Amino acid sequence: MYSGEKVYGIILAGGSAERFGGPLPKQFLKLAGKMVIEHTIDIFEKHPLIDEIYIVVNPNYVYLVEDLLKRSNYKKVSKILRGGKTRQESTKIGVFAIPEKDGFVLIHDAVRPFVSHQIIDQVIEKLSSYEAVDVAISSSDTIIRKNDNNEIVEIPDRDELMLGQTPQGFHISVLKKAYRLFEQEPVKATDDCKLVLAYSLGKIGIVSGERFNIKITYPEDMYFADKIFQVRSKNxxxxxxxxxxxxxxxxxxxxxxxxxxxxxxxxxxxxxxxxxxxxxxxxxxxxxxxxxxxxxxxxxxxxxxxxxxxxxxxxxxxxxxxxxxxxxxxxxxxxxxxxxxxxxxxxxxxxxxxxxxxxxxxxxxxxxxxxxxxxxxxxxxxxxxxxxxxxxxxxxxxxxxxxxxxxxxxxxxxxxxxxxxxxxxxxxxxxxxxxxxxxxxxxxxxxxxxxxxxxx
Missing domain, CATH: 3.40.50.720 (NAD(P)-binding Rossmann-like Domain)
Structure with missing residues (x-):
């Protein structure tokens, strides 16, 4: 049960426009009247258990976040940090900017503007029992493993596989320790839970994600995201x-x-x-x-x-x-x-x-x-x-x-x-x-x- 630890939200906005192919990174494009990142910040800003928000941004686009904060009324955004060349570098910059030795931290992609308060609630709640928490959904597609020749070498059992989302939650001390170990012995990882797993730093719980919690990666994703805004409703x-x-x-x-x-x-x-x-x-x-x-x-x-x-x-x-x-x-x-x-x-x-x-x-x-x-x-x-x-x-x-x-x-x-x-x-x-x-x-x-x- 959540017992009142301070909760930080780190929003990763360090991506470039390389994969998206436009003049601006996707997090700064307009969607339903606001920038994608603005929708994401709104969700964390309005969540009652989030105490502070750090935004880690590509150094070339810090000015866009600064302009956004000037015209908005965000009370929880306390730091704008210049990100690194990789996701790991950006997360490390964010987590080591936290002054507390412990508490909870949620790492979230700026380009996931549909995360719900319910998911955030469940991640924070589960951190009372786990050192780290991931958000994931079941895979509706078959997953294959290939080799360097682009040949299938394995088809894992789909029932044992899930698709990861964000936010991922951590005890601050655990994630800081993971990055200290990463400096000494780097491992290949696409997210931060992989580090906790690789260095055996504790149990990782799973919170059920939502199909709407999509990550905007390619141009066609903006079309889907716009449709979600049109039809998404509350109950x-x-x-x-x-x-x-x-x-x-x-x-x-x-x-x-x-x-x-x-x-x-x-x-x-x-x-x-x-x-x-x-x-x-x-x-x-x-x-x-x-x-x-x-x-x-x-x-x-x-x-x-x-x-x-x-x-x-x-x-x-x-x-x-x-x-x-x-x-x-x-x-x-x-x-x-x-x-x-x-x-x-x-x-x-x-x-x-x-x-x-x-x-x-x-x-x-x-x-x-x-x-x-x-x-x-x-x-x-x-x-x-x-x-x-x-x-x-x-x-x-x-x-x-x-x-x-x-x-x-x-x-x-x-x-x-x-x-x-x-x-x-x-x-x-x-x-x-x-x-x-x-x-x-x-x-x-x-x-x-x-x-x-x-x-x-």
């Missing part, structure tokens, strides 16, 4: 907020007259929040910015603040694009897409003051368009893109925005469009409301949070 296991903390918070819900919006309103009230609901029933049409602004100003005038804003309002119409008339198409787009834009624009001034969060809703149809529902599914895909981009724009204000992605839910809108369905096959709107309120209490931003039936 309720990533949320731990106590809904009781909503007491006395001021919440505005658009689309509150029925369905998920109504359940969010009632549940938040039951937990002591002061909630104001708006919909067309009380003459607030979210496709009309003036009406959205007036509603928010009314609440602000009464309460003096707004902590959270939620928009569940949506229109769902069936029909091929060929047969649908333009008026119905425009109406659906104006509510589903432009309505969210109007709420974003009108919310910002209020959320700036409270450092609050805006919550929008997408749909499981956002990942692939649905025939007969082309306008609805495409507008919900647009919401995801909108949330991801606005999260970056709002970062300077410390405001957050996320999207809830519920599976088929037992609401009035669904029943109106699909008729009777067995309720046991549908998600409860109360469940969606619960996850939505927990999301409001989280530190997430720019995320899609999946809500699924527990037995699916």
């Amino acid at each position: 309720e296991s990533d949320l731990s907020g106590d809904i009781g903390k909503l007491r006395d918070k001021i919440i505005v819900v658009f689309g509150a007259s029925r369905g998920i919006g109504y359940e969010i309103l009632k549940m938040a009230e039951n937990f002591g929040a002061r909630v104001y609901g708006f919909s067309r029933k009380n003459n607030v049409d979210i496709s009309k910015p003036d009406e959205v602004r007036e509603a928010l100003e009314k609440v602000y005038h009464i309460e003096g603040k707004i902590n959270y804003i939620v928009n569940t309002a949506a229109i769902l119409k069936m029909g091929t694009l060929e047969v649908r008339d333009y008026d119905s198409i425009i109406s659906e787009i104006m509510v589903n897409y432009f309505g969210s834009i109007s709420i974003i624009k009108e919310s910002l001034n209020f959320l700036k003051k409270s450092k609050g969060m805006l919550l929008l809703f997408t749909s499981s149809s956002y990942t692939r368009g649905r025939s007969l529902y082309s306008v609805y599914s495409s507008s919900k895909a647009a919401i995801v893109n909108l949330v991801q981009s606005i999260a970056e724009e709002w970062k300077i204000y410390d405001c957050k925005i996320n999207a809830i992605n519920p599976s088929r839910t037992n609401t009035e809108m669904r029943r109106e469009n699909f008729g009777y369905e067995n309720p046991s096959t549908l998600l409860s709107p109360k469940k969606v409301a619960e996850i939505s309120l927990k999301t409001l209490l989280s530190n997430m931003t720019g995320q899609v949070i999946d809500v699924r039936r527990e037995d699916f």
Whole structure:
């Protein structure tokens, strides 16, 4: 069990552009609005158990990291170190810069921007029982061993093989000792666990990695990484907020007259929040910015603040694009897409003051368009893109925005469009409301949070 040792994160960014073939190393290329290394630093910066971050960078590109730190609000990055010619040299530079004799250190590739907090948690936890910890996934492919003539000489049993990832975790004293021994008796190694193994410095535990935790190495990896950012989502296991903390918070819900919006309103009230609901029933049409602004100003005038804003309002119409008339198409787009834009624009001034969060809703149809529902599914895909981009724009204000992605839910809108369905096959709107309120209490931003039936 983790007992409070100081934890350092060393991010290795010493790579050159040689294999990638571009003008800049891959860690400094833009991905989903930020440099690859920036996504990686964000993860370690936000992890509660990481105390300090060292960045080991190719000397030719130190200025890029310095510029990044000047425009960011990182509090844990304490050193920028000039890396060596090899990975081992860079790791050695990083670990010997740590003043403590012991504690924990995690070594991570700057070009793995999808590592999860769960993996970091498990690595730190396992270091209480092991001298070193590796992250690995099972191999879905057969591994072969070849000779210098490019001939197969062995096909090992795949069940005994795994593919290594990072971060790798170590007791600081163990990794420092490994590098002192490496100076005296070098061994061929592609990572640091190999050194611990080669010099018999202790047991190495294994933490299960994740398929998304890819290493960006070749140009095509940037394409895959961009797609991961588009479709990657969180789930309720990533949320731990106590809904009781909503007491006395001021919440505005658009689309509150029925369905998920109504359940969010009632549940938040039951937990002591002061909630104001708006919909067309009380003459607030979210496709009309003036009406959205007036509603928010009314609440602000009464309460003096707004902590959270939620928009569940949506229109769902069936029909091929060929047969649908333009008026119905425009109406659906104006509510589903432009309505969210109007709420974003009108919310910002209020959320700036409270450092609050805006919550929008997408749909499981956002990942692939649905025939007969082309306008609805495409507008919900647009919401995801909108949330991801606005999260970056709002970062300077410390405001957050996320999207809830519920599976088929037992609401009035669904029943109106699909008729009777067995309720046991549908998600409860109360469940969606619960996850939505927990999301409001989280530190997430720019995320899609999946809500699924527990037995699916």
